[in-house]
Amino acid sequence: MHIPFCARKCAYCDFLSFSGNECVQRDYTEKLIEEIEYQSAYAKEYQVISIFIGGGTPSILKTEDMEAVLNALRTRFDIHPHAEVTMEANPGTVTQEGLLSYRNAGVNRISMGLQSADDKELRYLGRIHTYDAFLKSYQRVRMAGFDNVNVDLISAIPGQTVESWKNTLKKVTMLKPEHISAYSLIIEEGTPFYDRYGDHVEMESHAMTKEERRLLMALPDLPDEDSEREMYYLTQEFLLEQGYERYEISNYTKKGYECRHNIGYWTGMEYLGLGLGASSYMNGCRFHNTTDLNDYRNAHFDQEEGFHQALRQELERLSIEEKMEEYMFLGLRLTEGVSAHGFVSNFGQNIRNVYGQILDRLEQDGLMEFKDGFYRLTSRGIDLSNYVMSQFLQ
Amino acid sequence: MAAVQQNKIRNFCIIAHIDHGKSTLADRIIEKTGLLTSREMQAQVLDNMDLERERGITIKAQSVRTVYKAQDGQEYIFNMIDTPGHVDFNYEVSRSLAACDGAILVVDASQGIEAQTLANVYLALDHNLDVFPVLNKIDLPSADPERVVQEIEDVIGIEAHDAPRISAKTGLNVEDVLEAIVKKIPAPEGDPEGPLRALIFDSLYDTYRGVIIFFRVKEGTVKKGDKVLMMATKAVEEVVEVGYFGAGQFIPCDELRAGMVGYLTASIKNVKDTSVGDTITHAARPCAEPLLGYKKVTPMVYCGLYPADGARYNDLREALEKLQLNDASLFFEPETSLALGFGFRCGFLGLLHLEVIQERLEREYNLDLVTTAPGVVYRVYKRNGGMLELTNPSNLPDPTEIEYMEEPIVSAEIMVTTEYVGSIMTLCQERRGVYLGMEYMETTRALLKYELPLNEIIYDFFDALKSRSKGYASFDYTLKGYERSELVKLDLLVNKEEVDALSFIVHAESAYDRGRRMCEKLKDEIPRQLFEIPIQAAIGGKIIARETVKAMRKDVLAKCYGGDISRKKKLLEKQKEGKKRMRQVGNVEIPQKAFMSVLKLDDE
Numbered sequence: 001m002h003i004p005f006c007a008r009k010c011a012y013c014d015f016l017s018f019s020g021n022e023c024v025q026r027d028y029t030e031k032l033i034e035e036i037e038y039q040s041a042y043a044k045e046y047q048v049i050s051i052f053i054g055g056g057t058p059s060i061l062k063t064e065d066m067e068a069v070l071n072a073l074r075t076r077f078d079i080h081p082h083a084e085v086t087m088e089a090n091p092g093t094v095t096q097e098g099l100l101s102y103r104n105a106g107v108n109r110i111s112m113g114l115q116s117a118d119d120k121e122l123r124y125l126g127r128i129h130t131y132d133a134f135l136k137s138y139q140r141v142r143m144a145g146f147d148n149v150n151v152d153l154i155s156a157i158p159g160q161t162v163e164s165w166k167n168t169l170k171k172v173t174m175l176k177p178e179h180i181s182a183y184s185l186i187i188e189e190g191t192p193f194y195d196r197y198g199d200h201v202e203m204e205s206h207a208m209t210k211e212e213r214r215l216l217m218a219l220p221d222l223p224d225e226d227s228e229r230e231m232y233y234l235t236q237e238f239l240l241e242q243g244y245e246r247y248e249i250s251n252y253t254k255k256g257y258e259c260r261h262n263i264g265y266w267t268g269m270e271y272l273g274l275g276l277g278a279s280s281y282m283n284g285c286r287f288h289n290t291t292d293l294n295d296y297r298n299a300h301f302d303q304e305e306g307f308h309q310a311l312r313q314e315l316e317r318l319s320i321e322e323k324m325e326e327y328m329f330l331g332l333r334l335t336e337g338v339s340a341h342g343f344v345s346n347f348g349q350n351i352r353n354v355y356g357q358i359l360d361r362l363e364q365d366g367l368m369e370f371k372d373g374f375y376r377l378t379s380r381g382i383d384l385s386n387y388v389m390s391q392f393l394q
Numbered sequence: 395m396a397a398v399q400q401n402k403i404r405n406f407c408i409i410a411h412i413d414h415g416k417s418t419l420a421d422r423i424i425e426k427t428g429l430l431t432s433r434e435m436q437a438q439v440l441d442n443m444d445l446e447r448e449r450g451i452t453i454k455a456q457s458v459r460t461v462y463k464a465q466d467g468q469e470y471i472f473n474m475i476d477t478p479g480h481v482d483f484n485y486e487v488s489r490s491l492a493a494c495d496g497a498i499l500v501v502d503a504s505q506g507i508e509a510q511t512l513a514n515v516y517l518a519l520d521h522n523l524d525v526f527p528v529l530n531k532i533d534l535p536s537a538d539p540e541r542v543v544q545e546i547e548d549v550i551g552i553e554a555h556d557a558p559r560i561s562a563k564t565g566l567n568v569e570d571v572l573e574a575i576v577k578k579i580p581a582p583e584g585d586p587e588g589p590l591r592a593l594i595f596d597s598l599y600d601t602y603r604g605v606i607i608f609f610r611v612k613e614g615t616v617k618k619g620d621k622v623l624m625m626a627t628k629a630v631e632e633v634v635e636v637g638y639f640g641a642g643q644f645i646p647c648d649e650l651r652a653g654m655v656g657y658l659t660a661s662i663k664n665v666k667d668t669s670v671g672d673t674i675t676h677a678a679r680p681c682a683e684p685l686l687g688y689k690k691v692t693p694m695v696y697c698g699l700y701p702a703d704g705a706r707y708n709d710l711r712e713a714l715e716k717l718q719l720n721d722a723s724l725f726f727e728p729e730t731s732l733a734l735g736f737g738f739r740c741g742f743l744g745l746l747h748l749e750v751i752q753e754r755l756e757r758e759y760n761l762d763l764v765t766t767a768p769g770v771v772y773r774v775y776k777r778n779g780g781m782l783e784l785t786n787p788s789n790l791p792d793p794t795e796i797e798y799m800e801e802p803i804v805s806a807e808i809m810v811t812t813e814y815v816g817s818i819m820t821l822c823q824e825r826r827g828v829y830l831g832m833e834y835m836e837t838t839r840a841l842l843k844y845e846l847p848l849n850e851i852i853y854d855f856f857d858a859l860k861s862r863s864k865g866y867a868s869f870d871y872t873l874k875g876y877e878r879s880e881l882v883k884l885d886l887l888v889n890k891e892e893v894d895a896l897s898f899i900v901h902a903e904s905a906y907d908r909g910r911r912m913c914e915k916l917k918d919e920i921p922r923q924l925f926e927i928p929i930q931a932a933i934g935g936k937i938i939a940r941e942t943v944k945a946m947r948k949d950v951l952a953k954c955y956g957g958d959i960s961r962k963k964k965l966l967e968k969q970k971e972g973k974k975r976m977r978q979v980g981n982v983e984i985p986q987k988a989f990m991s992v993l994k995l996d997d998e
Contacts, residue, residue, distance in 0.1 A: 015956070052956075054956055184950070186951070225948075228948070232948070265957050265959070271957055278956075279956065279958040279959070280957075281957070286959060286960055288960075316960070325963075326963075329963075329966065330959065367924075382950065383948050383949070384924065384946060384948070384950070385949070385951070386949040386950060386951055386965075386966060386969055387924070387946070387949050387969070389966055390966040390969045390970045393963070393967055
């Protein structure tokens with residue numbers, strides 16, 4: 001479920017989000033509840049085993065609005081009693097009262113966007129909070145009784161050094177969150193960072209004042225390739241020492257706290273996206289909701305007329321071949337890899353009949369290994385995972 | 395038509411240095427002679443290929459017939475034959491000139507005579523044409539007609555004091571040009587009742603009508619239904635249609651008589667039957683002697699053209715065949731490359747010609763091409779006494795078999811304002827030029843004479859000349875002959891494998907420098923791959939330079955985009971698509987543009 005609002009958009013962010021005033025946010029929640037009622041009718045035979053409320057910044061919503069949304073979910077969907085219910089909460093938007101209310105409404109996992117423990121780096125990213133503010137929020141989360149917490153981190157930030165990254169990892173692991181997501185900064189097209197760091201031809205026009213643009217252009221350079229790689233290897237090494245196991249390309253966990261929702265994406269589970277621009281995979285089809293806020297707000301969801309067009313955009317029914325491709329390139333994100341047995345039970349064919357040649361070549365190139373019935377990326381294969389995954393595309 | 399008297403016909407062309415306003419004047423003449431209204435005029439009527447209009451140059455000679463009512467009250471037929479202005483197309487110029495009786499020399503009234511102007515005037519005088527000058531761009535503030543008149547009289551030695559002073563752009567005084575055509579260009583001669591003798595000066599392939607032959611009737615008369623003989627090829631055809639050239643269209647007529655310029659069609663499908671320069675005569679009543687044709691044109695620059703998608707080899711062949719119909723100077727033959735697969739070795743008049751053909755193939759035939767480094771024709775003398783004309787560096791025999799090699803040398807004339815003489819002389823020296831002499835045209839301009847190896851000027855000599863003279867130098871050359879030279883074949887090895895399509899012949903002295911720069915360039919062009927890739931330059935197996943493309947270290951999409959799998963898939967597909975535009979050499983993928991790297995060595 002997507003909550004597309006943020007206090008301020010970060011300079012590296014290309015997700016669908018914007019700052020909206022309380023009025024817009026209230027309208028949006030009302031519409032979201034309408035959508036929940038409408039969509040749930042099409043998911044009657046399903047039991048929900050995980051919910052992920054992301055953004056944007058879900059915790060920016062007024063507590064009563066979020067309560068209303070969570071209540072709607074609970075009453076309209078059949079939710080498994082032990083379902084994993086995650087909500088993203090950003091430092092600076094988290095209140096004690098809010099956290100208690102989320103918890104009462106069934107949220108049992110909190111994901112906190114910290115990104116860095118260095119205030120200077122946070123500023124460069126355009127984050128609204130300091131490390132201290134994060135600490136306060138983190139304490140509140142724990143005090144509210146959440147015993148499953150994720151912290152998001154980003155490496156290779158402008159001005160970052162191997163030392164400062166190590167410091168961030170140290171500070172965060174001392175807090176003992178159950179789960180850590182750590183990824184290398186990606187310079188995405190359409191972001192202010194792309195203007196500053198991208199290999200672009202033309203500058204894009206962002207709604208920026210002259211002063212903001214001047215500050216953007218004055219940002220320090222990205223870490224060089226060697227430092228970036230060092231940070232990357234340090235992440236695995238350090239987190240492993242601290243008892244975090246890597247189970248996916250950029251996710252680390254204490255035993256038993258893998259994010260089930262995320263694993264669902266990589267193992268071909270079905271999911272229903274709710275809210276602006278949310279993506280779904282249901283009944284063998286991929287589609288997404290409209291990404292236009294006005295279209296979404298003006299849509300009248302009407303049970304009688306079938307699926308509302310705003311909720312079934314770019315609908316694409318996957319062929320068997322596409323399902324196999326996805327099974328491979330998504331499954332390989334998990335360190336566990338792709339199960340040869342699972343492939344047979346899903347598609348009734350031996351994985352080697354379909355991908356034998358590609359698998360052999362990747363194994364020869366040292367990018368993949370076969371062990372205990374699983375095909376998985378080697379450490380080098382993870383570094384070059386795009387290359388490996390693209391091999392499985394037709 | 396039959397009523398047109400020979401003395402009312404004027405066959406002429408316009409010659410000029412590039413940019414001096416030739417095509418604009420041609421347009422004005424068409425306009426003023428009333429064949430077309432201003433509204434019907436496209437920006438430049440004669441340049442009817444898109445490419446010509448975009449580049450602002452005339453590539454193919456074109457003709458147009460207009461009617462002019464002169465001040466003496468008589469109507470005159472003007473056959474105006476447009477000529478290309480670039481040195482690469484000298485051959486086409488000389489073909490056009492053979493169809494004319496006179497020429498208008500257009501000179502820019504501020505820039506004066508340029509190297510090309512001289513070259514074209516000499517060409518016209520060689521064809522015994524009467525030449526009269528016109529001063530153009532008289533409306534520019536920098537125009538200095540008195541100085542230019544003096545220059546024309548001093549340097550070329552033709553009368554210029556009564557030259558029309560015009561602005562082709564605004565149309566000012568263009569009437570004077572029309573009157574001068576009537577008065578100064580001689581009417582054609584030749585007996586319309588004699589045996590037919592007509593000179594083919596161009597041809598064009600039309601999908602519906604087959605080959606359309608452009609010719610000038612020197613003697614006799616040709617009409618529909620005639621059985622004609624092509625004297626060189628011995629082909630006999632029945633004439634389906636004769637006619638003349640409107641602006642951008644063919645206008646059929648009953649007959650064409652001695653002195654006239656026009657076209658004929660005869661359902662000719664095989665272009666080989668109609669070689670340009672051949673003489674057309676009647677099969678039943680042939681003339682005694684064919685006309686003097688043209689010198690056979692020899693391509694000066696060769697390169698390999700390969701379809702980016704190997705499956706389109708046949709499409710490329712067909713496209714080249716079609717282009718050749720309209721361009722006798724284009725040469726091609728099949729060749730194969732280990733790196734690039736099946737393609738063609740193609741010969742061109744010069745680098746501009748190459749670029750034009752390449753662009754036409756890409757635009758008009760929608761082909762994606764890989765082009766190898768252009769080179770000239772070398773002569774390889776072998777120890778066993780044999781001689782090989784080398785157009786593809788890969789075919790160079792083993793060095794132990796070679797006695798010596800020769801390369802083509804040109805005589806070049808460079809006209810430049812005196813302040814840049816120094817830097818132009820330095821440039822020529824860098825390009826292994828041999829200084830022959832210098833003449834001062836007037837106090838401010840000089841004509842430099844050099845002998846230069848052709849392979850030193852085919853890539854970027856023009857650009858270098860322009861940049862080192864702030865645009866004030868002009869240049870023309872003619873092939874002088876072959877000279878012995880210390881040449882070596884430079885090979886490029888990617889991941890220890892020789893890439894045949896990257897080899898080129900270079901003078902021994904510049905081999906190290908070129909090799910080093912090629913390696914640097916390729917290092918930038920070849921994307922990182924799974925493993926480290928050494929890039930080496932070698933002469934006869936000896937490595938002279940090396941660079942390394944480091945192994946790819948990171949290619950990972952860490953984010954998961956909130957379940958937006960389609961987005962992730964699109965990114966991966968894009969990556970895969972990029973790979974398709976590469977050539978697999980051994981286990982290295984080389985992007986197409988890398989094969990043209992050698993051309994860009996002097997960018998910096």
